[in-house]
Amino acid sequence: MTPLDRKLFRDLWGLKSQALAVASVMACGLAMMIMARSLILSIETARDNYYRDYRFAQVFAQLKRAPMPLREELAKIPGIGTVQTSIAMMVTLDLPDMAEPAMGLIQSLPEHGELQLNRVHLRRGRMLVGPAGHDELLVSEAFAEAHGLQPGDRIAAILYGRKQTFRIAGIVLSPEYVYEALPGVALPDNRSFGVFWMPYKELATATELYGAFNKVELTLAPGASARAVIAAVDRLLEPYGGRGAYARQDHYSHMRLNDEIRTLTVLSIGFPLVFLSVAAFMVSSVMNRQITMQRGQIAVLKACGFSNRQVGWHYLKFALVIVVVGAGLGVLGGIVLGHRLVDMYHVFFRFPALHFLLDSRVVAIATGLSALAAIAGVWGSVRAAVRLPPAQAMRPEPPASYRPSFLERTAFGRRFPASLRMALRNIERRPLRALLTSVALALATGILVVPNAINDGIDYVLNFQWDLxxxxxxxxxxxxxxxxxxxxxxxxxxxxxxxxxxxxxxxxxxxxxxxxxxxxxxxxxxxxxxxxxxxxxxxxxxxxxxxxxxxxxxxxxxxxxxxxxxxxxxxxxxxxxxxxxxxxxxxxxxxxxxxxxxxxxxxxxxxxxxxxxxxxxxxxxxxxxxxxxxxxxxxxxxxxxxxMRASFRQSTEQLIGVIRMIYLVFATVVAFGIVYNSTRIALSESQRELATLRVIGFTQGEVGAVLADELVLLTLAALPVGLLLGSVFAAGIVTSINTEFVRLPLVFTAANYAYAVMVVALASLLSVVLACRYLNRLDLVGVLKAAE
Amino acid sequence: MSAAPASPGPSTPAAPPEGREPVFHVRGLTKVYGTGEASVTALAGVDLDFFEGELIVLLGASGSGKSTLLNNLGGLDAPTGGSLSYRGWNLGEADEESLTRYRRDRVGFVFQFYNLIPSLTARENVALITEIARDPMPPEEALHLVGLGNRIDHFPAQMSGGEQQRVAIARAIAKRPEVLLCDEPTGALDVHTGITVLEALEHINRELGALTVVITHNAIIAGMSDRVFTLSDGRIVNVRANATRAAVSSLEW
Incomplete structure (x- = not known):
């Protein structure tokens, strides 16, 4: 390792808490992006494999009743690949563990051979093959799990007014019911709705549909137009009570799945982008400060014959190390959270296999983007630093000129305590730094508003739906x-x-x-x-x-x-x-x-x-x-x-709850990171002045008050801006969750704003306490002697 | 990169160097900071020639232009006007890249406030330079030359001011520079420590034969030099040659 790299690592070690704060913010953004994109990849891959391997149909139709021979007519429609006809019937179920009745959709299995389309995947037990299996049926996994049903258990259903008892032969999944819910019902309830399969003959006899069918599924021949086929199917089925054929993109389960992917896509972009920009901003402010503090060292390196490129690269590496740490943590976090969520998605979507797949392309892109953002953030100060002639860089910066601050010049300002006056002067003397700190604090506040706005939107929807x-x-x-x-x-x-x-x-x-x-x-x-x-x-x-x-x-x-x-x-x-x-x-x-x-x-x-x-x-x-x-x-x-509500609480709400939690925890981490970082930078910049105050007789408390007052003033200025900013972020993200299944309203509650204000205030307080501890340990003479 | 001249052979410290090629040849050198009413003239026409192996002292009150002159000689700052050449090479108009090359290969700097990298040990501070120099001596050797063989792995914060300055000197000489430029090397040190630092400089000037230019506002130090240049208001107002260089240990202030 070259001495310059050794310097890099020792300087970074000295900056570890700040570097870690920045890296964590970046990690949060990356973890969220990687988690969401990997979930999308996992779900899409599982979906595509499932649809292909189990031959999910491309066109669907329900009708009242059509005689079996019509099937041949259907098969003659040009552009059709495979046709499958069957019976599907809604029944009332009587379950011992439920006082209320549950609904079952019973579908028929072919009399001969296996299902051609929408094949079922056996989870447990056995399949029903051939004419055997009297009084036996297959049950969907989601329903079976919700009721703790096992193969061999018995279940009672009322078929055409006659109560019958069936034995569960197997527990299965179907590509038609990846999302298993009563069509038209916005939220799934696996306790009160389930799907069943039984042999055609039995179902047809019980429902007086023998020799007929009321459900059609088909695939299209390569290159066939779905629209033309649908029109032809409709014409053919109309006399038999056809309810209108529809293509896969209008299939309820499929639509719901695609909607989830769309929502994940929104979340994988909006949130992480905000986080990553904040991280870039933080890298830039940390590095600006670091470079300002190392003006002299840069000059020496240049005096000793290091080229601008070497010096510039040295400082860019600072930023890159932070990016590497952040990316490492982010990828790790994304993988861990992604695994956790994939398991939870099982509640929503049932696949034979849903494995977590890391979207490595996104990892590369996201890491690259973070690196670029960090470099862009640091580039300006690195350039300014290397361009400064060494002789000039070695000279200490000229002393700052102070004057009474604007507020003090007003009449009531004279009554301010000394620490507040000093804080005001500090702000007025370095408006840019004050502005940057305020911007950082505002961002911290804003970030906190977003996840709670989503939560409040969801709560509003639920209350709206169920109470209003x-x-x-x-x-x-x-x-x-x-x-x-x-x-x-x-x-x-x-x-x-x-x-x-x-x-x-x-x-x-x-x-x-x-x-x-x-x-x-x-x-x-x-x-x-x-x-x-x-x-x-x-x-x-x-x-x-x-x-x-x-x-x-x-x-x-x-x-x-x-x-x-x-x-x-x-x-x-x-x-x-x-x-x-x-x-x-x-x-x-x-x-x-x-x-x-x-x-x-x-x-x-x-x-x-x-x-x-x-x-x-x-x-x-x-x-x-x-x-x-x-x-x-x-x-x-x-x-x-x-x-419905109870079932929602048990299933969906858990998943939403975990996602809410992740976002909120991330936002809180980021807010703390920003505030802490800003305080450290402010402290580092005014270290000399504060040390001077200590030397000339101010107590630790009084010096702390100067620092605290300044931060309080900046926080007060930042909070309203931050709340506004957060509302804008939230509006952007919340309104982009807009599907046929769910649309979120923009709801801003006092509690949301209060939480954001509280976290930022708490983070500020904690940062001031940490900064004061640091100040108290400071070698006063050393600070004063060092030529800044 | 070839703009800088070839390295000369080793030489012995010379007596008054009349009739030889100067290392630095400076005529009418000016340096103005800022523009318009706010401008400050730091150098107002300086003429001088410095020769190989000489130990030069630049005397002057603060603001007299000593540091500006030194920075211009070292390629840290560019002059506003006049000519400045190093071994016949026009230093005043060199581009950034050749200046970097020049500083890296030929010039050693010693500053008043040492300017060590605080996060590197003595050895590493020296190694920083030996990594990039053409023909460096091992960092340990440079530290031995300044009498710090036993403090090699200490960080700047663990050393006294005199020790830090000697590390800075070791850093400057480790590249075997042709020119050693020292800006108030004893300015921040007490007498005793200052003497050890000056002894180190003297020793190196003799050992390596590098042209050594020392800035000071302390006239007593002038006794150890071959020639003394006094600056005032950006001009050289007096040049004096010492018949013999006084031993550093005999200096007192």
Whole structure:
């Protein structure tokens, strides 16, 4: 090692706490970026492998009922690769560990051979092959885990009004249900919804669909147009109650997966970028100070014949060592956190294998970017230092000129204590340094605002969804739309306090070439249990004609209020109408479309019908109510808000919680790093003055007060700017989380701001204490003697 | 890089050096800092010739221009006007790269405040230079020459001012410089320590035969030199040659 490198390492050792602070900030940014990008890579790789190996279909369609021979017709459509037809049926499950009923989607396995498409992956137990397996079924892993079900366990389901018991043969996964949730439900609840597979013959017999199918999956031939195939499939299936075929990109599980990747992508850019810029700023301020302090040494090196390049490289290496340490810590952190999160993603997304894959390209790019940022930050001061003629560099900087500060010149300023006056003069004398310190403190404050803004946004969405929109306890859907007296039946269920009907129908909205398959919901004009709200939680009254749709749906379809929208109903008499968009509602989870119930019923042309009801149930009769609906054959699905909420807490919230924690901890580390660093730099710059004060008789406390007062003043100036800056950062990041599944509102709470202020204040306090300890240990004479 | 002249052969310290090629040939040298009303004239037309092996003392009050002259001779600062040549090479108009080369290969500097790198030991401070020099002596040898053979692995903070200055001298001579430029080398030292430092310089001037220029405002030190130049207001006001150099140990102030 050359003496110059030895100098480098010893100087760095002397700067270790600051260098470590900078390296940690950089590590936080890198860890976040590497974690998120690696998660994306891991999920995408797992997804692609899964889809390929288990032959995930490319086009999907559901229908009421079509005879088996139609399958051959489907297979003749040009552009189709493989066709698979099957039966899928919603059933009510009776589980011993749940008072309320759970929903099951039972799908059929082919009578002969294996599934051609959407093959299942066996986790445990065994598959059902051939005609064997009477009274046996396969169950999805997410549901099995939520209920602790094992192969060999028994489970009761109500099929077409008849309660039957099945034995679980195997626990499986399917590429169709990577994200296993009831379509249209914004949040997964693996306790109340599961997917099952059983032999065709058995399912078909039980559901009176023998010789028919109600589900189609297919792949496209190479080069075939999905749109043309979908149109042809729709034409063929329409007489059989086809609900509109859709391509993979509209497949619920697939969409949800892609949305997650999109959100991760946003998080992998916004946050780390802020952190890395802060780190670059810190490297630059540390190195500026270091270079200023080493002016004399630089001059000596040059006097001794070191070239500008050698000297410049020496100081750039300072920055690079910090980058290397930061990158090392960051990569390590990213790998550790990534592993942890990949395991947790299992709750959300089920793959046969989801392994953590380090995105080494991102590691290289991120490290390179950090190095570049650090070099850019240091370049200016290195250049200035090497350009200074050595003779000039060796001369001490001219003494600073002091004068009473601006505030002191005002009348009340004279009453300031001496330490405050000195602090004010210090600030006024070195405005640039004061500005830089304030900028750093503002950044620290700003960074802290972002993760809490995301948290508050999520909380707002959950409350909005569960407390403001949904005021019912249960949503109950009927197997088939029923007459108004069905509502009376529901009202007479034990404990029901209030019941409000709704009408729902699967429709396809179309505006030009843009389409969306969705359930349009009809609510009575006086509905109170499920409300349509705007973003400010104000109730929107459904107009007698015209749709109220999510603003996001409007964006997807390219319509605005007043525009007409083609609504093709995919059930019943399948009318096609043109309905105007009356209003947008700014909701946050999923996309919805509402119509006045009477208007919807008129449009559907089946008379006064209801699809189900929202109910409030009295606490005391809850058990009785649940027992009763478990036995009600006409129930298609029962969604219990409280169960949904509890399940969300157990699964999703844990994952979100971990991510929240990571971001918050990182932001706090960064804030502390910045504040500590700024204090150290301020201390180093005023060390001589403070030592002089000590020598001429100021006490340790008084000298500490000068330092503290200065930092307090700068912190006070920085906090409002920081809160504003943080709000801007947060707005940028939060509003870019904008998918059809979830959109986050910008929510800034007092608690968020208070936390940011508190952390920065605490960090400042701690930094002052550390700085004072350092000052007290200082060799006063040594400092004064040293020619700065 | 070839702008600097070839290294001359070894020489013995000479008596008054009339009729020989000077190492430094300076005519009408000026240096002005700043511009306009704020400008300060540090050198206002200096003429001089320094010869090989000489031990020169530059005397003058502070602000007389001694340091500026020394910095210009050492290639640390560029003159504003006049001519400045080193062994026939126009030093005054050399570019940054040749100046770096010149300082690296030919010049040793000793400063009033030692200017050691605090994070390096005595040996490492010297090794810093021997790593880049053309024909250096081992750092240990240089430290022995200044009488610090026993303090080789000490950090600057662990040494007295005199010791630090001698490390600085060892650092300057380890490259076997042709010119040794010392700016108030005893300025920050007490008499006794100052003497040991001057003895070291004297010894090296004799051993290595390097042209040695010492700045001081202490007239007594002038006795140890071959010639004494007195500066005032940026001009040379007096040149005096000593018939014999006084022994350093005989100096007192």
């Amino acid at each position: 929109i949904q005021r019912h306890t249960v949503m109950l859907s009927l197997n088939e739309p029923g007459p108004p007296r069905a509502l009376a039946d529901l009202r007479s269920l034990p404990g029901v306090v209030r019941a409000e009907p709704f009408r729902a129908a699967a429709v396809e909205f179309r505006n030009g070439s843009r389409t969306r398959l969705i359930n349009v919901v009809g609510l009575p004009s006086d509905a109170t249990l499920d409300r349509v709200l705007d973003s400010r939680s104000r109730r929107i009254a459904l107009p007698p004609h015209g749709l109220v749709i999510s603003a996001k749906l409007g964006e997807v379809l390219g319509v605005k209020p007043g525009d007409p929208l083609v609504m093709r109903v995919l059930e019943g008499r399948r009318p096609q109408l043109v309905v105007p968009v009356a209003e947008f509602c700014d909701d946050f989870a999923g996309v919805t479309a509402y119509l006045d119930m009477a208007a919807l019923n008129r449009a559907l042309g089946e008379g006064d019908r209801i699809s189900g009801a929202y109910l409030t149930v009295a606490d005391g009769q809850w058990r009785e109510f649940l027992r009763k609906i478990k036995e009600t054959p006409k129930t298609r699905s029962v969604v219990i808000k409280a169960a």
